[in-house]
Amino acid sequence: MSQTKFVSNWKGIGSVPETYVCPPEKRVGVSVKKKIPVIDLATEDRDLLSKKVLDVSQEFGFFQVINHGVSKALVEETMRVSREFHAMSSEDKEMECSKDPNKSCLIYSSTPNYEKEELHLWKDSLRLICYPNLNKNVQFWPQNPPKFREVMEAYLVVMKKFSLEILEVLSEGLGLEKEYFSGGMSNNPEFLVHHYPPCPNPSLTLGLNKHADPTVITILFQDVNGLQFLKDGEWIDVDPLPDAFLVNLGYVFEVISNGKMKAAEHRVVTNTTTSRQSLAYGVYPENNMTIEPSKCFINEANPPHYRTLEFKDFVNKLRSKHPDREMAMKFISFNQPY
Ligand SMILES: O=C(O)CCC(=O)C(=O)O
Numbered sequence: 421m422s423q424t425k426f427v428s429n430w431k432g433i434g435s436v437p438e439t440y441v442c443p444p445e446k447r448v449g450v451s452v453k454k455k456i457p458v459i460d461l462a463t464e465d466r467d468l469l470s471k472k473v474l475d476v477s478q479e480f481g482f483f484q485v486i487n488h489g490v491s492k493a494l495v496e497e498t499m500r501v502s503r504e505f506h507a508m509s510s511e512d513k514e515m516e517c518s519k520d521p522n523k524s525c526l527i528y529s530s531t532p533n534y535e536k537e538e539l540h541l542w543k544d545s546l547r548l549i550c551y552p553n554l555n556k557n558v559q560f561w562p563q564n565p566p567k568f569r570e571v572m573e574a575y576l577v578v579m580k581k582f583s584l585e586i587l588e589v590l591s592e593g594l595g596l597e598k599e600y601f602s603g604g605m606s607n608n609p610e611f612l613v614h615h616y617p618p619c620p621n622p623s624l625t626l627g628l629n630k631h632a633d634p635t636v637i638t639i640l641f642q643d644v645n646g647l648q649f650l651k652d653g654e655w656i657d658v659d660p661l662p663d664a665f666l667v668n669l670g671y672v673f674e675v676i677s678n679g680k681m682k683a684a685e686h687r688v689v690t691n692t693t694t695s696r697q698s699l700a701y702g703v704y705p706e707n708n709m710t711i712e713p714s715k716c717f718i719n720e721a722n723p724p725h726y727r728t729l730e731f732k733d734f735v736n737k738l739r740s741k742h743p744d745r746e747m748a749m750k751f752i753s754f755n756q757p758y
């Protein structure tokens with residue numbers, strides 16, 4: 421029988437198959453431990469909170485959030501059903517994800533482009549699309565493991581509220597109107613549940629390539645370390661704080677701020693002993709939204725540095741080839757030859 425493509429279903433794999441071996445220049449090198457900024461959302465002084473969020477967003481492009489008000493039990497339940505889902509047989513996973521004629525639920529290994537890509541990533545992912553209507557889409561999502569639908573729906577409702585809170589704080593800090601992101605700019609969220617099994621040789625593989633997200637922001641929950649951010653030419657390990665979420669800025673945010681903030685580049689490395697799971701809630705605009713620098717950041721001294729694009733063109737381009745930052749800028753920025 422041929423080997424299943426889902427790495428989560430491989431048994432007793434002793435070495436890394438050739439199609440997963442990164443070329444030497446892409447392999448994991450040295451990473452450093454640095455203090456990751458922490459935002460306490462329960463801080464009562466709102467001005468202080470938005471100033472701190474603004475400062476760390478400008479300096480790092482990512483931060484951890486504590487005292488966020490999201491129930492620990494709900495996060496644990498979401499992690500549990502996700503783990504159970506990825507532990508099911510390949511056939512069951514595919515069958516459970518094939519129920520929606522509109523394809524709001526997709527299971528894939530590596531990337532959705534598995535068949536065509538030259539190099540595979542050491543992960544499996546489940547993608548759940550919330551647009552146009554979460555409670556309609558959810559009816560077609562997996563019925564196994566039991567409670568999957570109700571737990572995912574509950575988590576996604578809470579994440580929508582949480583993401584708007586973070587976006588409000590960011591808007592206040594930047595001097596945008598408080599509601600800037602609350603309509604079509606955030607109405608198309610996508611949820612990815614990534615599962616990275618232990619890997620016999622982490623120095624040869626990657627769980628996820630270096631990239632920045634084509635989102636407004638992404639809100640991530642992770643159980644064990646493996647996530648790294650690139651800052652000032654160094655890869656920094658993000659060791660998760662208990663119960664904390666990690667927020668990172670995406671390219672949409674960078675464009676709206678006219679480059680005042682930068683999308684944070686990151687990647688995931690594998691390890692030999694522990695499987696890793698992450699819940700990535702990506703805030704996306706609706707497809708017909710116009711993405712361009714906000715008028716707030718444009719004046720004679722600061723002309724727009726980014727093109728005006730419809731979100732569907734913006735995202736299609738940024739997703740099609742998983743470009744690195746330089747390639748992405750060729751498409752979205754005025755400062756690079758197109
Ligand atoms: O698994 C992780 O920690 C990162 C996931 C991620 O970067 C993404 O989904 O864009």
Ligand SMILES: [Fe+2]
Pocket residue numbers: 631632633638686
């Ligand atoms: Fe990402």
